[in-house]
Amino acid sequence: MTNPLLVELSRLQFALTAMYHFLFVPLTLGLSIMLAMMETVYVMTGRTIWRDMVKFWGMLFGINFALGVATGITMEFQFGMNWAYYSHYVGDVFGAPLAIEGLMAFFLEATFVGLFFFGWEKLSSRAHLVVTWLVALGTNFSALWILIANGWMQNPVGSAFNPDTLRMEVTDFVAVLFNPVAQAKFVHTVSAGYVCGATFVLGISAFYMLRGRHIDLAKRSFVIASAFGIASSLSVIVLGDESGYAITDNQKMKLAAMEAMWETEPAPASFTAFGIPSMADRTTHFAVHIPWVMGIIGTRSIDKEIPGIFELVEKAEGRIRNGLTAYDALEKLKVNHGDAAARTTFDTTSKNLGYALLLKRYVEDPRLANADQIKQAAWSTVPEVPAIFFTFRIMVLCAFLLLAVFAISLWHTMRETPAPRWLFRMALIAMPLPWIAAEVGWFVSEFGRQPWIIEGTLPTFLATSELGIPDLLITILGFTVVYGVLAVIEVRLMLQAIAKGPAVSANAAPPLGEGKRVHLATAQ
């Protein structure tokens, strides 16, 4: 079996590089759409202040985009570098959306982003607007394809294990594309990106408003950000990712972990507002329940039952036993490809092959596992409940706080009276929230998928490359140093650009000066 330390280090590196990459991606998603909207207003009204806005926010977009691109390169190659067995095992299915992402999305955004920055003088304003929209479209297509890939890891539809090639192969590509988990993830993730973009624009505009600088630009930006922000934060909450959680056993397990729901409850299940889940005691201490809410969130109905962890573990045990039949048939097929009886057995049980592989953590040959080890393997399908339980709550809390921030901001933009200063302070303080939500959200989704790298199909601990520990230490250290330095540089440049402020065309309003109050309603 692969060295467990190697597995842990590979996971650590993937988490580090993916979470770091995801600091930049959501802002790119949201800001690109907002730039396109602002430029649309410019082209429709011909008012140059809107072009100034596009150029200013575009400059900040550029600083962020560079690191998004740079750190994205790592992601494209890391599967092969650190997860070689995974790459062989699922490349036939998982590789395709990644490649199509390159063809359909990366080329689009990367080719036109150059013109976005360099094309102002070379293109008509309409042509430039088209370029900006194409960049926005490219970034969003990119999210679509990567989430189709990720959705398949959570719910591996449209594929089957081929005993001749010893890997998963696609059987129904359309099913992979229209995977309900992928659809739910796409809507949820791009909405989260839009919230990031809106919060970013809102916060920096608020900063200018507090300082009494660049008021013309800031108040228009504030208005557009609060409108865009309320729509996207509603979308991110209402069209939450958990809509895809009722589909598979592992997704159900993740849902149960998020809720620390050990026992199956009669429908509709209650929501645990607070509690301290314990893995050792297999219960949640000090739980405070709100009736009905969980059932409605989890199943969008009041009569469907949500299974608890105990029930799911029992089911997993059955699947392990069934998977052992598949494993045995596969071993026979490896020796004799023509063994028709083994092939028939394999075809009927192969859906559970992955469950038998869970036993490899305890025995070299799963067929030799004893009853205790099977029980242990069944319990290994439960992710770290407390970690999932709390991170999920942090995400939800951030989402509702942001919804409130946008609602209050929007309300003030519609009032005739001057906006209070606390409004702007609040918008400024709220700036980290969408990033916190996005990072913990990613954690809930991917850490909650454990022990699987492909749910029900391949355990994470079997999926790595056969590398040496020193190799991993070198690259983890290397990525940490490079990414750390780049983060410092990026933040400094961002702050420097914000401090310097936009280059404003003539006929802009004179600065208001610090402490003056702004009528947001006059922004249009």
Next chain:
Amino acid sequence: MIDFLFNYETLRIVWWVLLGVLLIGFAVTDGFDMGVGALLPFVAKTDIERRVAINTIGPVWEGNQVWFVLGGGAIFAAWPALYALSFSGFYLAMFLVLFAMILRPVAFKYRSKREDSRWRSNWDRALFIGGAVPALIFGVAVGNALRGVPFHFDTDLRPFYEGTLFGLLNPVALYCGLVSLSMLVMHGAAWLAFKAEGTVADRARIIGGKAALAAAILFAGGGVLVWLGLLGGYEITSAIVWDGPSNPLGKTVIASGGAWLRNFHATPALCLVPALGIVAPLIAAAGFRARREGLTFIASKIGIFCIIATVGLAMFPIILPSSTNPGHSLAVFDASSSRATLRNMLIATVIFLPLILAYTAWVYSVLWGKVSEASVREAGSSVY
């Protein structure tokens, strides 16, 4: 017709060709960006000169770089075993490439954000590394692929790589690194001669001429190394089943020096490709001298095309030979994705690749024209 197009054998060969198209697409587009990066300290001494050089590729490097990323994705999708083996096997070399490729986008974007000369010269260094290091390593990787890489699979098809980073840095592989470096420096110089004006272009012409000559000679020397059997050579000795399952354990392969010349003996017309791989850089060298920028750039492209295509043709149908277990080598007929995936990916490529080429051409036409010190000064902070 559709049946023929979509049978497994055709699809595998089409995807072998497309693998080449991707690598060549990467080398002829991002190749000149890397060449410019590698040339930066030599063709441009002052800040304004460096800005001229950088701004010749400023608006296009980002799109070009996608060829690299797409290469990763497409190899993953069409040749998963190759993706798994090569990137995990060349682990630390790949990390170096990533490191260099990560620095590049950031350097382009951030260099112009401050006037400070230390700030700028640091980013210039990053651009140099971002250009020269990958250009060298890609050649080293190809050299190792030709020689054979120490790997094997277990019965679950889990890949095991038995070499080290320093094993990759053997003299013949480094020699191949020099071929690729000189080739991309030639290409970068051809681009600068074509796109820049003034001192930068003049210096690029001088260095470019030398690099083109070096590329031609080194590539020809590579042929001699192959002939001497120093650059590997593997031969499949069992019957080839073109539409069999993708399982690389079912064949026998032997190492035999000079086997990489077999395809050229069998089909002498193929010799045109390596011949052009020598002639085209020579034409480029002459073009630099004659100040025929358009011709030089095209000759440089053809040279790169033929040099990379030569490697593919020499190894066909092997993709990545194993030096320790030759039977486990990856070949066109046993390392691909399933028929369905190859077909789906081909459909996607047929739809998107022409679109990509069309809009890329449009972007280049919008940006048509020379970059000079005056134009950079005039554009001020709206360019890099």
